Amino acid sequence: MMLFRILALVVCGLAAPIYAQDGPLRIEITEGVIEPLPIAVAPFVAETPSAASFANDISQVIGEDLAGTGLFRQISQSAFISQVSSFEAPVQYADWKAINAQGLVTGAVGVSADGRLTVKFRLFDVFSEGPLGDGLQFAGTTADWRRIAHKVADQVYSRITGEGGYFDSRVVFVRESGPKNARQKQVAAMDYDGENLQPLTDASAIVLAPRFSPQGDRILFTSYETGFPQIYEMNVSTLTRRALDVPAETMTFAPRYAPDGQTVVFSLAEGGNTDIYKLDLASNRRTRLTATPSIETAPSFSPDGTRIVFESDRSGTQQLYVMNADGSNPQRISFGQGRYGTPVWSPRGDLIAFTKQNEGRFHIGVIRTDGSEERLLTASFLDEGPTWSPNGRVIMFTRETAGADGAPALFSVDISGRNLRRVPIPGAASDPAWSPLLP
Amino acid sequence: MTHLTKVALLLGVLALAACSTSADRFGTDPSGGFGADGIASSGIGDPTSAGYFQQQVGDRVLFVVDTSDLTPQAQDTLRGQAQFLMSNAGYTAIIEGHADERGTREYNIALGARRATAVQDFLVSQGVAPNRLRTVSYGKERPLEVCSVESCYAQNRRAVTVLGAGVGS
Numbered sequence: 001m002m003l004f005r006i007l008a009l010v011v012c013g014l015a016a017p018i019y020a021q022d023g024p025l026r027i028e029i030t031e032g033v034i035e036p037l038p039i040a041v042a043p044f045v046a047e048t049p050s051a052a053s054f055a056n057d058i059s060q061v062i063g064e065d066l067a068g069t070g071l072f073r074q075i076s077q078s079a080f081i082s083q084v085s086s087f088e089a090p091v092q093y094a095d096w097k098a099i100n101a102q103g104l105v106t107g108a109v110g111v112s113a114d115g116r117l118t119v120k121f122r123l124f125d126v127f128s129e130g131p132l133g134d135g136l137q138f139a140g141t142t143a144d145w146r147r148i149a150h151k152v153a154d155q156v157y158s159r160i161t162g163e164g165g166y167f168d169s170r171v172v173f174v175r176e177s178g179p180k181n182a183r184q185k186q187v188a189a190m191d192y193d194g195e196n197l198q199p200l201t202d203a204s205a206i207v208l209a210p211r212f213s214p215q216g217d218r219i220l221f222t223s224y225e226t227g228f229p230q231i232y233e234m235n236v237s238t239l240t241r242r243a244l245d246v247p248a249e250t251m252t253f254a255p256r257y258a259p260d261g262q263t264v265v266f267s268l269a270e271g272g273n274t275d276i277y278k279l280d281l282a283s284n285r286r287t288r289l290t291a292t293p294s295i296e297t298a299p300s301f302s303p304d305g306t307r308i309v310f311e312s313d314r315s316g317t318q319q320l321y322v323m324n325a326d327g328s329n330p331q332r333i334s335f336g337q338g339r340y341g342t343p344v345w346s347p348r349g350d351l352i353a354f355t356k357q358n359e360g361r362f363h364i365g366v367i368r369t370d371g372s373e374e375r376l377l378t379a380s381f382l383d384e385g386p387t388w389s390p391n392g393r394v395i396m397f398t399r400e401t402a403g404a405d406g407a408p409a410l411f412s413v414d415i416s417g418r419n420l421r422r423v424p425i426p427g428a429a430s431d432p433a434w435s436p437l438l439p
Numbered sequence: 440m441t442h443l444t445k446v447a448l449l450l451g452v453l454a455l456a457a458c459s460t461s462a463d464r465f466g467t468d469p470s471g472g473f474g475a476d477g478i479a480s481s482g483i484g485d486p487t488s489a490g491y492f493q494q495q496v497g498d499r500v501l502f503v504v505d506t507s508d509l510t511p512q513a514q515d516t517l518r519g520q521a522q523f524l525m526s527n528a529g530y531t532a533i534i535e536g537h538a539d540e541r542g543t544r545e546y547n548i549a550l551g552a553r554r555a556t557a558v559q560d561f562l563v564s565q566g567v568a569p570n571r572l573r574t575v576s577y578g579k580e581r582p583l584e585v586c587s588v589e590s591c592y593a594q595n596r597r598a599v600t601v602l603g604a605g606v607g608s
Binding site for chain 1: 507533540541542543544545546548549550552553555556557559560573574575576577580581582583584585586587
């Protein structure tokens with residue numbers, strides 16, 4: 001089974017029906033959107049009889065993607081005055097203005113005799129009465145219909161916000177079942193919205209914190225299958241895996257890839273002392289990056305590969321530090337109340353997400369890489385382990401409830417602290433890690 | 440150890456393996472790790488048995504929040520463990536370090552490693568051969584008690600010495 005079906009996505013520009021002129025349809029995410037932008041996703045036109053159900057499902061997923069960001073409000077189809085029955089027909093702007101749709105997405109879906117799916121779409125700025133960007137056509141197999149829908153939604157999101165999208169992405173995580181004192185865990189992957197869930201390991205050993213490679217083709221995770229925590233690398237297409245080459249009688253955990261995908265940074269515990277190491281996957285050459293009697297763990301590279309953020313209790317409590325990629329010049333960046341852990345560098349490079357423990361509560365927060373402008377985004381009994389969406393605008397994390405029946409679930413929140421949502425997957429789950437945007 | 444003792448010990452192990460494992464150090468262990476191979480508690484009257492070690496000597500010590508310091512009570516327990524291990528040279532042991540749920544996952548693994556090593560170092564200081572001991576940390580992955588209050592957390596911040604058979608065997 002393949003995690004990412006190779007999507008031979010053919011993207012073509014379509015001739016603009018009128019003139020391509022960028023209108024004022026725009027959301028500035030950084031300013032914190034209070035009022036979602038009303039948008040109409042017209043049911044996509046089925047160009048062949050067998051395309052009807054795909055057309056319906058694709059329009060629905062596009063609408064859910066956009067509304068799920070909290071930045072858009074989808075106008076109910078029952079309110080529509082115009083029906084879009086032909087992809088090339090002129091847009092009746094007055095009809096869309098009348099229902100206060102600021103953006104309009106139209107599209108058409110065709111399925112060829114050999115099972116190829118083509119999806120065309122256009123985005124219109126209703127109040128400027130013109131298209132926003134060019135029409136585009138995506139082609140793939142019918143099995144890829146969700147990915148194509150996500151790609152259309154990414155285009156719409158991107159054109160209106162000026163940011164990269166994140167809908168056509170996967171999340172690798174740990175599925176959990178069983179009682180709290182004998183929890184069974186397995187590595188699994190899913191689309192960002194919880195669909196297409198695929199187990200990647202069985203539940204025979206404790207597994208922790210899977211992480212995607214920068215190319216999304218491999219994952220790292222920690223497994224207790226030998227009885228001791230050890231890091232494995234898995235190819236997500238073939239599901240083949242291997243243990244990383246580390247010294248015997250040590251415990252290794254908390255791995256992450258460097259942006260080059262060829263270097264792994266991780267923690268190694270030996271003689272009760274946990275430090276951070278770097279491993280070159282090609283040569284198996286290992287370099288020690290920290291050498292203190294304190295706990296150093298949870299390393300995460302900056303997207304340019306020059307620096308590493310990590311947590312350490314060298315000051316007496318867990319705090320965040322940034323050091324050069326060779327381990328030199330560590331600088332503490334967290335100075336607020338409480339304990340800070342699990343730092344993760346944003347793919348945009350501008351922020352570091354972290355877990356904070358203070359006065360009996362756990363928070364997900366973000367801080368600038370120089371330690372300024374700390375902001376807490378969430379609060380609960382136990383929130384931990386943030387991961388960034390590919391565009392650095394949304395954070396997914398683990399939220400665990402208290403008590404004997406307590407269980408973890410995956411949640412997401414945007415970096416303004418709004419739009420807190422539970423990822424709709426059945427059962428308990430923890431330790432999410434977002435893939436890059438898929439090709 | 441004589442050949443005969445070795446055989447006796449092996450038979451004992453086999454007999455114990457036939458018992459249902461109480462494995463109460465972290466409940467039923469599905470991990471397939473050393474936990475599943477732990478020796479069941481039975482025959483606690485026999486001062487050379489794993490059951491005696493677990494229940495009479497005491498197989499675990501508890502820790503204060505976010506520390507790996509051995510309390511005086513923990514040291515008493517560990518002196519007993521060291522004495523047992525030195526009198527029963529056929530056993531090896533894996534020391535499992537654990538943390539409560541009030542910490543982040545990675546840190547708790549590191550903290551559990553510290554706790555297990557604190558126990559190992561103490562046992563070695565009492566004369567137990569280092570090559571008979573190994574450590575592993577489960578972090579917060581295997582709580583013993585499942586409630587979310589301090590009375591449970593206190594039981595979960597632990598290091599458990601789990602006996603195995605056959606040094607050098």
